[in-house]
Amino acid sequence: MSKHIVLIAAAIALLSACGEKPQTVGSPKSDAPAYTGTVSGFAAPGWKAGDKTAWEQQLKARQQNSQNDYSRMN
Amino acid sequence: MARMKFVCDSERCIECNGCVTACKNENEVPWGVNRRRVVTLNDGVPGEKSISVACMHCSDAPCMAVCPVNCFYRTDEGVVLHDKDVCIGCGYCSYACPFGAPQFPSQGAFGVRGKMDKCTFCAGGPEANGSQAEFEKYGRNRLAEGKLPACAEMCSTKALLAGDGDVVAEIFRTRVVQRGKGAEVWGWGTAYGSQKAGKAPDAGAKS
Numbered sequence: 431m432s433k434h435i436v437l438i439a440a441a442i443a444l445l446s447a448c449g450e451k452p453q454t455v456g457s458p459k460s461d462a463p464a465y466t467g468t469v470s471g472f473a474a475p476g477w478k479a480g481d482k483t484a485w486e487q488q489l490k491a492r493q494q495n496s497q498n499d500y501s502r503m504n
Numbered sequence: 505m506a507r508m509k510f511v512c513d514s515e516r517c518i519e520c521n522g523c524v525t526a527c528k529n530e531n532e533v534p535w536g537v538n539r540r541r542v543v544t545l546n547d548g549v550p551g552e553k554s555i556s557v558a559c560m561h562c563s564d565a566p567c568m569a570v571c572p573v574n575c576f577y578r579t580d581e582g583v584v585l586h587d588k589d590v591c592i593g594c595g596y597c598s599y600a601c602p603f604g605a606p607q608f609p610s611q612g613a614f615g616v617r618g619k620m621d622k623c624t625f626c627a628g629g630p631e632a633n634g635s636q637a638e639f640e641k642y643g644r645n646r647l648a649e650g651k652l653p654a655c656a657e658m659c660s661t662k663a664l665l666a667g668d669g670d671v672v673a674e675i676f677r678t679r680v681v682q683r684g685k686g687a688e689v690w691g692w693g694t695a696y697g698s699q700k701a702g703k704a705p706d707a708g709a710k711s
Contacts (some may be wrong), residue, residue, distance in 0.1 A: 458577045458631035459589035464647035468634030474650035486600050486668070493667040496657055497570045498675045500682065 507582045508625055509696060511671035511676055512555045512658075515686035518553040519544060526557070526658035530626065530639065531643025537607040539623040540655055542622075545690075553690075554702060556655065556664045559605035559623035560695035562710040567597035575620075581647070582669075584627040588641050602694050625666070627652040669696070700709035 466484070467479025477488035494501050519542050527533065527602045529541060540558035544600045568584065569575040575590035576597075598606040609618040633637035638645055646654060656666035660684030665672045680687045 455572075455574050456587075457574055458585075458588040458590055461577070461579065461585065461628075461630040462633050462648075464579060464633070466633065466644070466648070468645055468648035469632065470645070470649060472649050474553030476651050477697060485638075485650060489506065489561055489647075489652065489667055490671055492650070492652055493613075493665075493671045495674070496652070497662050497665050497667070497672075498678070500678050 506668040507668065507670075508561060508627075509562055509582075509672050510558070511623075511665045511672050511689055511692065512557070512662045513665065513676060513679065513686070514545075514553040514555050514680075514688070514690060515683065516661040517542070517554040517556060518661055518663070519675070520660060522658050522660055523556045523655035523664050527623070528656040530646070530654035531536050531624075532639075533621070533643070537609050539605075539607065539620050539621065555605055555690050556659075557605075558655070559601075559625075560603055560624055560691055561623075562695045563697050566600040566602070566647050570596045570600040572596060572645075576582075577630075579627065581627075583627045583647075585624055585627060585629050586620065586622070588619040588632045589620075589630075591619045595620075603691065623653075626651070 436447075463482075465480065465482040467473060472481065474488065474492070477484040521542050524538065524542060528538075531539065533539055537679040540556060542554055542556050544552055544554045546552045561582060563582070565576065565578070565584045566683060569580070571591055572594060573590050575586045575588075576584060577586070580586050588706050593608060595606075595617060598604075598608065607621045610616070619696045624642050626644055626646035628638045629632075629642030629646065631641060633645050644654070647654065651657065653666045656664045661689065665675055676689065
């Protein structure tokens with residue numbers, strides 16, 4: 431009798447691997463936009479976190495100042 | 505609306521690998537993973553050109569199209585990012601990417617692939633901006649700090665341009681007009697579309 435119980439328990443344990451779990455395609459977590467700022471404490475000065483226009487202007491000014499040597503030289 | 509793009513000016517790139525080092529350091533990229541690398545075309549031949557290559561954050565990103573678990577997303581600025589909690593490390597994106605951008609850290613025995621890692625345009629990922637969790641998974645979020653990607657800001661000759669596509673194109677156009685040559689932009693058409701993209705080559709054209 432106990433042998434049967436052990437066999438049944440083993441069979442149930444083995445068959446549990448055949449159970450189907452739902453497979454739904456995940457989606458990425460939501461990401462806060464960059465213009466909302468950071469908590470790192472290393473933000474560049476000259477713009478206000480949360481102001482999208484100010485953030486875009488900050489990046490454009492940084493591009494001109496750091497990457498356009500023609501505008502820096504003249 | 506800003507649309508973030510990369511351009512590498514091959515007339516200026518001196519193959520110093522400063523961009524590679526800056527990226528590695530800024531994002532603490534693990535050993536064996538290179539989000540950015542410098543490629544030399546026609547190496548050793550007079551007139552050889554070097555270009556810095558990473559994820560170009562394509563307008564119609566093939567990695568997004570082939571991902572079976574939909575882990576990619578595009579920000580409002582056109583930066584292609586992915587969620588490492590969703591990625592299963594299948595490698596499909598690696599086969600689809602024309603720039604070889606997706607990287608896979610080797611973990612454990614038998615070369616088992618880990619989660620995909622790639623250039624984030626220094627924009628982090630789907631964690632709180634500037635948080636420790638974001639840094640450990642995706643690296644530094646410089647865009648949220650009002651800064652440009654470290655590779656471009658560190659480039660000594662300003663060969664690598666990054667930022668708003670309109671500004672990048674204008675800076676590059678000014679250079680081409682001034683020097684009168686070097687108008688070829690490697691990868692621009694592939695990443696951001698061109699008149700020829702997706703069309704059959706002209707009759708008699710060499711591939």
